[in-house]
Amino acid sequence: MSLRLATFNIENLMARFDFTGFRNQLKQDRVLQLFNVPTEAVYQQLEQARVVAATDDTRQMTALAVADADADIICLQEVDNLAALHAFEYGYLFRMMGNGYRQKYLVEGNDSRGIDVAVMMREQTRDGQNIELKEITSHAMVTYGDFGLFTDELAALGYHPHDKIFKRDCLELDLRIGGVPFTLYVVHLKSMGGPREGVDGRHVTMPLRRAETLAVRRIIEDRFGRGKTATKNFAICGDMNDYQERVDVIGSRRSGYRFEYHKEQTSALDVFSEDGFAENVLRRRDEMERWTLYHARGPQEQWLCQLDYIWLSPAMAARNAKAVPEIIRAGQPYRTVFPPGQEVERYPRTGWDRPKASDHCPVVITLDLI
Template identity: 70%
Template sequence: MTVRIATFNIENLITRFDFSGYRNQLRTDRVMTLFDIKTEAIYQQLEAARVIAAADDNRQMSALAIADTDADILCLQEVDSMEALQAFEYGYLFRMVGSGYRQKYLVEGNDSRGIDVAVLMREETRHGEKIELKDVRSHAALTYHDLGLYTEALGPGLRPEDRIFKRDCLELDLRIGGRALRLYVVHFKSMTGGRGDVDGRSATMPVREAEVRAVRHIIENQFGDRCDQQNFVICGDMNDYQERVDVIGDRRRGFRYEVRAGLESALDIFAQDGFAENVMRRRDALDRWTLYHARGPQEQHLCQLDYIWLSSALAAANPVAVPEIIRSGQPFRTPFPPGQEVERYPRTGWDRPKASDHCPVVLSFDLP
């Protein structure tokens, strides 16, 4: 019995306007800095018009990318609210896939911007197996103290009573065709926030390590020493990578691509003792990336930030299952290694519009 699960950071599916850029230049959109805007009222009018004009193209492409996953269960990150999710599903996704995703789940989490993780599900799989929800749980309230995960390495300003998850670990207890599947959806701490001569990824890694340990604790606490016999999947934007592809060169002279493997990562905790498998590693090393990061031509790389981790039982039962990556919504500035080029969606821009800065990942696998 086959189920198809996708994960996608849809990038700021937000229904609110953010006008803080008028007073904080770090939050001002770059196009707004081209104009001499005299008053805050005029700024708000222009910013609202800019956001609305850009959102339609972006969301059409987001819906196209989701439609291309053809998933039975869709895990999303960066969703503002259930109202935003419903408006997107009805106004955009419905036009691509019809009335497919009738089951929707979102719990408000801890993010300061109000972006949450969410799950959309069909009522049946593509093969006619019923998808049933037995229970849904948020773990957003867990603190470092609760799980004994507080250390000074977490960084200044964090306290034992602070919450572990920067957003949430949303848990769904499912039955698919009568067979059990536990799904955990996460969006870990971003790699921004360097301190002194310590880069952002290194400075924030202890926070992500605590989040990974918390997810593993939740699963091990539920299943005990039977974890290796359970059907569970951990999905989401994990904001970390175990390897990356350095992009060297520029558009005029061309690019070359070098794999940097074996990098320290918070996600190594999932892989320890065969607890779970990052099945993306079944793809070629040059072809595992889900995001392009660049700060000018001197710092650019491709990396995997979006994951579908299978429990050891599911990985063993699906030895040849390989994830697919939907890259047609990437902007034209993203360099593709040779042989990976795709046809972009209509109206895709150099940097924007785009489906998202992330690529959806989807995996079909059998439930034993």
């Protein structure tokens, strides 16, 4: 009995317009920054036209990436609401896959932009096993104080014990796949942000992500019992906004590129990996091939890293010891620098930076549950 499981940051699947860029230039699209927009009313008209004009190509590519993953269950990040997800599935995915994902789940979380984690599931796996949801639980309301996770580092960042731990949510789904129990945890951890006072954004915000990973682990241990999780069927999926390794991209289009593997000394994700609590299955691929996102702020700061994860419980990892995940990269824009031998054919109409399927790559793996 097999299950094809995927995760994908779908990048701003929105059902509304964001007009905050008129007053906050940091949130203004770079196209509109080229023009002198005299009033907020004119800005809103231009922003609506820009978004509508760009969205169709983008979502066709997003749908192609989802179709290529061909998962029975796909965990999504950056979804506005269920209405947006239904519209995307009906208007785009249906044309490629037919009635694929009739089960869709989303609970409003804590993100200030309103982007949430969501799950789409088929009614049956490709093997014909029923996929049943027994219970869904949001942990968005859990606070640092509730789990005893408040630290001096968090206080220094301006947080308080009564603040919520998850910047979006940890969505817990209790499933039965052909009658076999399987628990899924879907997360989208705190973003890294920009540098502050000479410290890079990743290290500044790491205490927040570490609290989130500790909370996820606490939720799982409370569910199954501390010391008993290794024998259970569970997976943690999502955009972790952190990495334990990266591939530095050195050079430019004119001079050419070279690639250097670099292991990080510390990561919020060490909470999952350091004692074998869960396995990052992408580590089964070569160290130069594990990346799911290309980060660049000019030629002096560019690297490939893994932000998108499927973590398996020890029992599931052992049962699927030979399973190697796939990374769908055909939706990446042309500005993404691929190491030698990894180049792929992009989807039609892909641009230099946009349109694209997403800035992230879907990750998918086929698993045996028993």
